[in-house]
Amino acid sequence: MEILTPVFTLLILAVVFGALLGYAAKAFRVEGNPIVDEINALLPQTQCGQCGHPGCRPYAESIAAGGPINKCPPGGESTIAALANLLDVEPEPLDAEHGVEDVRKVAYIREDECIGCTKCIQACPVDAILGSAKHMHTVITSECTGCDLCVEPCPVDCIDMIPEKNPLQNWHWQRPDPRLQNVQLIVTDQMRKAS
Amino acid sequence: MSIQASHSFYPLPGGIHPSENKAQSLQGPIRQAELPARLIIPLTQPGFAQAHVQVQPGDKVYKGQLLASGNPVTGLNAHASTSGTVVEITEHAVPNMSGLPELCAVIASDGQDEWQKLPPLDPAETDVDTLITRIHDCGISGLGGAGFPSHTKLRGALSKVHTLVINAAECEPFITADHALMREHADEIIKGIWLLLQITGAGKCLIGIEDNKPDARDAMLKAIEDAFDDRLSLVEVPTKYPSGAEKQLIWLLTGTEVPSGKITIQSGIMCQNVGTARAIARAVLHGEALVSRITTFTGAALEHPCNMEVLIGTPVAELLAQCDLDESRLSRVISGGPLMGFHLPHADLPIVKITNCIIATTESELPTPAPQQACIRCGFCTDVCPVNLLPQQLFWFSRSKELEKAEQHNIMDCIECGACAYVCPSHIPLVQYYRATKAELREAKEKELKAEYSKKRFDFHQQRMEEQKRQDEQRRAERAALAKKRKQEAAAGGEQAGGEQAGGEQKEAKDAIKAALERVNAKKAARAAKASQQEQNDTEPGS
Numbered sequence A: 001m002e003i004l005t006p007v008f009t010l011l012i013l014a015v016v017f018g019a020l021l022g023y024a025a026k027a028f029r030v031e032g033n034p035i036v037d038e039i040n041a042l043l044p045q046t047q048c049g050q051c052g053h054p055g056c057r058p059y060a061e062s063i064a065a066g067g068p069i070n071k072c073p074p075g076g077e078s079t080i081a082a083l084a085n086l087l088d089v090e091p092e093p094l095d096a097e098h099g100v101e102d103v104r105k106v107a108y109i110r111e112d113e114c115i116g117c118t119k120c121i122q123a124c125p126v127d128a129i130l131g132s133a134k135h136m137h138t139v140i141t142s143e144c145t146g147c148d149l150c151v152e153p154c155p156v157d158c159i160d161m162i163p164e165k166n167p168l169q170n171w172h173w174q175r176p177d178p179r180l181q182n183v184q185l186i187v188t189d190q191m192r193k194a195s
Numbered sequence B: 001m002s003i004q005a006s007h008s009f010y011p012l013p014g015g016i017h018p019s020e021n022k023a024q025s026l027q028g029p030i031r032q033a034e035l036p037a038r039l040i041i042p043l044t045q046p047g048f049a050q051a052h053v054q055v056q057p058g059d060k061v062y063k064g065q066l067l068a069s070g071n072p073v074t075g076l077n078a079h080a081s082t083s084g085t086v087v088e089i090t091e092h093a094v095p096n097m098s099g100l101p102e103l104c105a106v107i108a109s110d111g112q113d114e115w116q117k118l119p120p121l122d123p124a125e126t127d128v129d130t131l132i133t134r135i136h137d138c139g140i141s142g143l144g145g146a147g148f149p150s151h152t153k154l155r156g157a158l159s160k161v162h163t164l165v166i167n168a169a170e171c172e173p174f175i176t177a178d179h180a181l182m183r184e185h186a187d188e189i190i191k192g193i194w195l196l197l198q199i200t201g202a203g204k205c206l207i208g209i210e211d212n213k214p215d216a217r218d219a220m221l222k223a224i225e226d227a228f229d230d231r232l233s234l235v236e237v238p239t240k241y242p243s244g245a246e247k248q249l250i251w252l253l254t255g256t257e258v259p260s261g262k263i264t265i266q267s268g269i270m271c272q273n274v275g276t277a278r279a280i281a282r283a284v285l286h287g288e289a290l291v292s293r294i295t296t297f298t299g300a301a302l303e304h305p306c307n308m309e310v311l312i313g314t315p316v317a318e319l320l321a322q323c324d325l326d327e328s329r330l331s332r333v334i335s336g337g338p339l340m341g342f343h344l345p346h347a348d349l350p351i352v353k354i355t356n357c358i359i360a361t362t363e364s365e366l367p368t369p370a371p372q373q374a375c376i377r378c379g380f381c382t383d384v385c386p387v388n389l390l391p392q393q394l395f396w397f398s399r400s401k402e403l404e405k406a407e408q409h410n411i412m413d414c415i416e417c418g419a420c421a422y423v424c425p426s427h428i429p430l431v432q433y434y435r436a437t438k439a440e441l442r443e444a445k446e447k448e449l450k451a452e453y454s455k456k457r458f459d460f461h462q463q464r465m466e467e468q469k470r471q472d473e474q475r476r477a478e479r480a481a482l483a484k485k486r487k488q489e490a491a492a493g494g495e496q497a498g499g500e501q502a503g504g505e506q507k508e509a510k511d512a513i514k515a516a517l518e519r520v521n522a523k524k525a526a527r528a529a530k531a532s533q534q535e536q537n538d539t540e541p542g543s
């Protein structure tokens, strides 16, 4: 008879926890796939489609389903590193088939050539273009993601993609490369030998 | 009673004692540089924003005339440093870390050095806003190092500051520009400090000076005594690098630790350099734009090292020649000090507002660095860091590009003083790693913000498109339903003598027409009746 005590105890425990888990699964149900959201948050949201998907979220979904993480040129190396970190996989170099990493650009409409066809407005995924039919259009630079999608539809080809910042604003220090002979070490590194 | 320097201060953690090399350039008084034939004046704006150029090639300009301005809030005016003709507006190499050219105005001097000054202001009768506007108009930026526009800093500090800290520490080896300035122009510095107190409304001013410049200290003490201002006090701090860094000096003098990521003004303290104070005094009291500064010319390759008052835009090569440069010994030219400065690729570069020192050095004075070796985890770097960071950890994270971890270890608080690199026995160029990592972190932050914003915009766009689609569909469905109903009604109307609604509408319309016709007919009838009556009247008398 003694054997029954643990059997019953375990049985009761099993029922209680089963009920708890069942309740938790209902009460704390997460809508959608949380990993997709997390991946999407790391993508640059340029919505350019260079990865071959119609926007950043679909690409995030494909990554979540096990697709390659190196197809996003605007995100570049840093995005790949962040994705690799999140998914705990090895970072790979950017797949050149989808484009190469470049400085960030913004669209610029040569306004006196614009015929006001509104085609670019319809193409813009973030509503960064302002204008109305038969009137000049312009790009709100601060909203533009540089996705390039408005360039193609323009019938008079008056949209240019120009770098968002000038070369001076884009410059920053690089890590010293020990293999290079003429690394520009900062002066500090000479001073210490002097004394 | 004579005023004494105070020696009470809060000791600085870490720090180094590199050989000072200051005596060379302090042998004589400040020299006046010769008037150059050609000046290259940078029109650069803070953050490399676009400058609004106010002159054209061929224009005649006076000394102190505005060449370019920028954004009214953060812009920095550039002025002609001498009278002459604008030869061209072009990109020219200037002393900057990137080595990239910046927009400059090239001026051919006419040899007259003719001023065009603004009217002097009487500070006692001028309101704060006018004073700051004057500082803006005169293009004054911090002369200590970073070159932040002074008017922007002052506007941000209005009624937020209780203590003014004046940086006279000049802790970096070789540099003596502030030292020389204090020896000779202490009275002007004090006038500038008085103006700064007037503008900010700060209750007291602490002047921090290192104890390796007794003659400058005495000159300053005398000027303070002459000024009869008990808000001013001079604090002498021990010579140690980097006690002249902004947050470090504030700690030394006030014991206030400015929190990480905050600017000093948020702690109620504003820091200004002695050179800036003097420039402000000259701008307000004499109406002079910032067209010259005192720069140290030193290094073993110079026969006569000295401090010179030089016009902004004077080519460095000419000035080195005036100090008798021995080309055969020269190994490299450095702008700034040996710890925080940078190489100049050649000497055809102009003096800019932040050029406090030019070192023409020899291989024996500042040798070429030895190659980098592996970190031996000696921990020397940790001992000397004045910000109490862990430079060794930061180095590992920087090298492996672990930005997040570097950030968690407060790499953003690194002041790039180079103390760690100075002591590192493995000759690791630590600061360069940090600079690269900091820049990448800043970029990553920017990218993240942009991505977040773009996502919001994109989601909104999607919502808008969906909403539009939904509305379109609804409208289409309504129209389809209506059409269907009409069709049914039309079909049913054959038997039921016109649909209720449509028929009703038609009837209404018909009624309206009928009513209108009736009205017209009635009017016609009335008129006809009138006319016939008149006819009768006309004909009656005759009959």
Ligand code: SF4
Residues within 6 Å of the ligand: A106, A107, A123, A124, A125, A126, A127, A128, A129, A139, A143, A144, A145, A146, A147, A148, A149, A150, A151
């Ligand atoms: S303006 Fe052009 S490049 Fe910029 S986000 Fe819109 S479609 Fe893309």
Ligand code: SF4
Residues within 6 Å of the ligand: B384, B385, B386, B387, B388, B389, B390, B391, B413, B414, B415, B416, B417, B418, B419, B420, B421, B430, B431, B434
């Ligand atoms: S450079 Fe940065 S890490 Fe190195 S000692 Fe200075 S503050 Fe510390």
Ligand code: SF4
Residues within 6 Å of the ligand: B374, B375, B376, B377, B378, B379, B380, B381, B382, B391, B392, B395, B420, B423, B424, B425, B426, B427, B428, B430
């Ligand atoms: S001083 Fe140089 S070798 Fe020593 S722990 Fe720091 S980085 Fe490593």
